[in-house]
Structures are given as C-alpha cells and as structure tokens.
Amino acid sequence: MNYKPDEGTLMAYLYGELDAAETEKVEQYLQQHPQMREQLQQMNNVRKALSSLNDVEVIAPPVFVDHEQHSIPFWKAGYFKITMGIAASFLFLLVAARLIGPEVTYSNGELRISFNDAPKNPVVEQSLTANEVQQMINTSLVKNNETIATNWEESNQKIQESLNKNLTTNSARIDKLISVASLASQDQVRTFVSGLQQENMKLMQDYFKLSSKDQQVYVENLLVDFTKYLNEQRKQDLILFQARLNNMEKNTDQFKQETEQILASIISNPEGTVRKVNNY
Amino acid sequence: MAETLPNSVMMHADALLERARQGDKNAQGKLVQVWYKRIYNFAYKFFYDHDLAMEVSQKTFISMHRNLAGLQEATRFKSWLYTIAVNYCREELRKRKASRSVSLNDFSPGESEVSYKWEASSGKLDNPEKQLRHTELSDLLQQCLMELSAEQREVVIMKEYEGLKFREIAEALQISENTVKSRMYYGLDGLKKILEKKQITKEALGYEL
Numbered sequence: 230m231n232y233k234p235d236e237g238t239l240m241a242y243l244y245g246e247l248d249a250a251e252t253e254k255v256e257q258y259l260q261q262h263p264q265m266r267e268q269l270q271q272m273n274n275v276r277k278a279l280s281s282l283n284d285v286e287v288i289a290p291p292v293f294v295d296h297e298q299h300s301i302p303f304w305k306a307g308y309f310k311i312t313m314g315i316a317a318s319f320l321f322l323l324v325a326a327r328l329i330g331p332e333v334t335y336s337n338g339e340l341r342i343s344f345n346d347a348p349k350n351p352v353v354e355q356s357l358t359a360n361e362v363q364q365m366i367n368t369s370l371v372k373n374n375e376t377i378a379t380n381w382e383e384s385n386q387k388i389q390e391s392l393n394k395n396l397t398t399n400s401a402r403i404d405k406l407i408s409v410a411s412l413a414s415q416d417q418v419r420t421f422v423s424g425l426q427q428e429n430m431k432l433m434q435d436y437f438k439l440s441s442k443d444q445q446v447y448v449e450n451l452l453v454d455f456t457k458y459l460n461e462q463r464k465q466d467l468i469l470f471q472a473r474l475n476n477m478e479k480n481t482d483q484f485k486q487e488t489e490q491i492l493a494s495i496i497s498n499p500e501g502t503v504r505k506v507n508n509y
Numbered sequence: 510m511a512e513t514l515p516n517s518v519m520m521h522a523d524a525l526l527e528r529a530r531q532g533d534k535n536a537q538g539k540l541v542q543v544w545y546k547r548i549y550n551f552a553y554k555f556f557y558d559h560d561l562a563m564e565v566s567q568k569t570f571i572s573m574h575r576n577l578a579g580l581q582e583a584t585r586f587k588s589w590l591y592t593i594a595v596n597y598c599r600e601e602l603r604k605r606k607a608s609r610s611v612s613l614n615d616f617s618p619g620e621s622e623v624s625y626k627w628e629a630s631s632g633k634l635d636n637p638e639k640q641l642r643h644t645e646l647s648d649l650l651q652q653c654l655m656e657l658s659a660e661q662r663e664v665v666i667m668k669e670y671e672g673l674k675f676r677e678i679a680e681a682l683q684i685s686e687n688t689v690k691s692r693m694y695y696g697l698d699g700l701k702k703i704l705e706k707k708q709i710t711k712e713a714l715g716y717e718l
Binding site for chain 2: 236237238239240241244246271272274275276278279280281282283284285286287288289290
C-alpha cells in the first residue's frame with residue numbers, strides 16, 4: 230500500500246468532509262501509521278481547545294444606510310421644496326398685488342405704497358385769516374356766554390320756585406300736625422294719669438294684702454317653730470339634769486361604800502393599829 | 510422531507526434572501542439581524558478588537574445592501590458575504606500596518622476591551638471565578654490565534670468558528686480548496702506549537718473541556 234493521504238485529505242478527514250470510500254482509506258492508513266494518528270489526535274486537541282473560545286454577543290445596529298436614499302425624485306428633495314415654496318409665495322404676493330392695484334409713489338421724502346385708489350391730493354381749502362378766526366371765536370364765545378346766562382337764570386328761577394313751593398307745603402303740614410298733637414295730648418294725658426293712679430292704687434292694695442297675709446303666715450310659723458324649739462330645749466335640759474342627778478347619786482353611793490370599807494377595815498384590824506401605836 | 514425543521518429554516522432563509530435581493534427593505538433588515546453576529550465575531554476574532562470588528566461588520570453590511578441585487582447565485586450568499594468581510598478585514602489590516610499604530614495594540618491586545626468583554630461574557634457562566642478563568646482562557650486562546658499569519662487565521666476562524674465548508678472557504682477567499690486545506694493544516698499545526706509554547710496543555714484546559 231503506497232497510499233499516503235496528503236495534508237488536504239487529512240484535514241478533510243478531520244472535519245468529516247470526505248466521502249465514505251476516502252474515509253475508509255484514511256482510517257486504514259492511520260491504523261498502520263500510529264505516528265500520523267497521534268499527530269491528528271493532537272490537532273483534534275487543538276480544535277477542542279479552540280472550542281472554548283466563545284462568540285461575543287453583539288446586537289445588530291437597527292438603522293442601516295439605505296442605498297435607495299440617493300434615488301429620491303428631485304421634486305421630493307428638501308431644498309427643492311423650500312425653494313419652490315418661497316417662489317410660490319412670491320408669485321402669490323405679486324398676483325395679489327397686481328389684482329389689488331398697487332401704487333407706489335415717492336414725493337417729498339415720503340414713500341407711499343397704496344392699494345386700490347390712490348388718495349387724491351387733499352383739496353386745499355381757502356385759508357382763513359387770523360382776524361376772521363378771531364371773529365369767529367368771539368362770536369361763538371358771545372353766543373356761548375348768552376346761552377349759559379339764560380340757562381343759568383332759568384335754572385335759578387326754577388330752583389327758587391320749587392323751594393318756595395316745598396317750604397309752604399311743609400310748613401302747612403307741620404302746623405296741622407302740631408295742632409292735632411296739642412289737642413290730643415291734653416285729654417290723653419289726663420286719662421293716662423288717672424289710669425296710672427288707679428293702677429298704682431290697685432298694685433299697692435294687692436301688695437299690702439299679699440304681704441300682710443304672708444307676714445301673718447310667716448309669724449305664725451315663726452311662733453310655732455319657737456315653741457317647738459323651746460320644748461326641745463326643756464326636754465334636753467331635763468335629760469341633762471336627770472343625768473347629773475344620777476351621777477351624783479352614783480358618787481354618793483360610791484362614797485358610802487368606801488367609808489363602809491374603811492370602817493370595816495378599821496374595825497376588823499383594831500389590834501394592828503394598836504400594835505402600831507405600841508411600836509412607836 | 511421538506512417538513513423537517515432545518516429544511517424549512519433553510520427554505521425560509523432562501524425566501525428571505527430572495528426577497529432581500531428583490532429590494533425588500535424588511536427582508537434586508539432581517540438578513541442583517543441574522544448575519545451581523547457572525548460577521549462581527551469573525552472580524553472580532555480576526556482582529557481581537559471591538560472597534561475594528563464593528564467597523565468591518567458595518568462596512569460589510571453596507572456593501573451587502575448595495576450589491577445584493579447583483580448577486581447571481583443565491584446559494585453562494587454565505588461565501589459571498591464572507592468574501593466582503595475578509596476583504597474589509599484585509600483592508601483594515603493594511604491600514605493598521607501602514608499607520609504603525611498597531612504595535613501598542615498588539616503588545617497587549619484587548620486590554621482596553623476588558624470591561625467590554627466582561628459584559629459580553631456575563632450570563633454565560635454563573636460562577637464569577639469560573640467566569641474569570643474563562644475570560645483568561647479566552648484571552649489566551651485569542652492571543653494564540655493572533656500569533657498565526659493572517660492567511661491562516663482567516664481559514665482557521667472560518668472553519669472552526671464560522672463552520673464553513675472547505676469549498677465555501679475556497680469560494681470566499683477565491684483560492685483553491687487544496688490551498689485552504691493546506692492553510693488549515695499548518696494553522697492547526699502552528700496553534701499546537703503555540704499552545705505548547707504557552708504551556709496550555711490538555712490538562713490545563715481540563716476544567717474547561
């Protein structure tokens with residue numbers, strides 16, 4: 230067997246990209262050449278080592294250059310739109326101006342842009358002389374003064390009249406009222422005073438009646454109470470007296486007993502005393 | 510047969526592609542959503558740099574939008590997309606070499622991306638310690654990848670992480686299939702040596718594998 234796989238075939242074998250027949254051949258060769266097998270094994274180890282180098286995570290950028298951007302029709306381009314917009318607005322202004330009919334005049338350092346009818350030069354009125362003006366003012370003043378004076382007098386008169394009227398009516402009313410009042414008051418006062426007197430009298434009588442009754446009752450009560458009190462006092466005193474008497478009786482009894490005892494002791498013990506006497 | 514899930518998914522993808530080619534904006538947007546992560550990750554592993562990967566993926570999809578209508582065979586969409594991506598990657602690589610601003614980045618690649626990577630890998634591993642170890646390992650593997658030549662790196666990433674067939678890689682890179690396999694072989698061989706040099710043995714990887 231002179232077959233010797235070249236490097237390429239070995240690589241294809243290592244990565245499993247050989248067809249079945251070729252794979253068979255290479256395996257047979259490797260069985261006969263352990264050196265080669267060892268070498269391939271080592272390469273496989275390298276592959277294993279490499280496999281621990283992982284992919285780096287990355288996120289694709291979402292926006293990408295759009296190559297069709299360049300083929301945008303020129304009438305959609307921004308600058309074209311802007312220029313066309315400006316041109317259209319100018320055109321509109323011009324047409325509008327044309328329709329309205331502008332007039333531009335320049336005179337005496339005054340620029341005037343006007344639409345529709347240009348104003349005609351103002352009609353120069355006949356100028357008035359100072360005297361005329363003065364006269365007009367004077368006449369108007371005089372007129373004014375006259376009217377003011379008449380007005381004033383009129384209003385004055387009116388006020389005067391109305392005042393007089395008011396005064397007369399008011400005084401008449403007041404007089405009437407006073408007379409009525411004076412007439413009425415004399416009778417009323419009299420009745421009022423008499424009424425008052427009667428009321429007072431009644432009040433006083435009632436009061437006296439009430440008070441005398443009350444007083445009677447009060448005094449009676451007082452007397453009853455006082456007698457009760459006195460009775461009570463006497464009872465108390467009697468009890469006290471009794472108690473004292475009892476006490477005295479007790480005392481006398483006690484005294485009696487004591488004296489009896491003393492007498493008894495003396496009697497029962499005459500010798501002792503005698504002896505005592507003797508001893509001295 | 511047509512009722513099986515992968516088939517219907519493929520049919521859906523084909524229909525999506527067809528609509529996108531006919532100028533359907535919605536379909537084009539969806540196409541971007543579907544492929545963005547793959548292209549970004551391809552570029553990220555190629556450069557080990559977030560900004561460059563973002564730039565390349567955005568350029569790729571802008572180009573896709575412009576040229577999708579001109580794509581003749583829908584079946585070649587995948588390799589066609591990777592062709593665009595690889596071309597932009599190479600362009601960026603040339604720019605970087607020309608500007609010489611690379612050296613610092615190469616010295617400690619991904620240093621500025623630490624916070625980003627923390628974010629990116631969060632949620633996959635529950636244990637913080639595990640996560641730290643994992644990020645360290647990822648960094649290490651990524652550094653190993655960066656030591657390969659650009660040609661080998663392209664092929665290895667496409668094969669190992671993007672799951673393209675050798676035929677598709679050949680189409681994408683517009684080279685022969687044998688060349689692709691050869692680059693893959695030497696790429697793996699190179700990686701093996703680099704791993705040995707960095708003393709990343711099978712045992713060291715044991716807790717991860």
